[in-house]
Amino acid sequence: RIQTFPDEIEILGGISNVQKQLGNAVPSALAEVLGKEIMSQFFSKRSSNYLKLIPTKRGRNKKISFREDIPHEYLEPTMQV
Secondary structure, X not given: OOOOOOOOOOOOOOHHHHHHHHHHOOOHHHHHHHHHHHHHXXXXXXXXXXXXXXXXXXOOOOOOOOOOOOOXXXXXXXXXX
């Protein structure tokens, strides 16, 4: 997930507009936490601690596999002095 936006959010525009929108966006989960705290501090309204926009775990990640045709020398870390 990009910037914790829900999966159903669609970002429209050309590549540079999309990059600009994402770069300028406040992550949804952060906005939710800030909004709840503002409601609590300024308006004395308490809400549940449940956060709707925090991503949930979706199971195990797939294992990373390397392509067979990559030369071994490129797979080994090197240190240059």
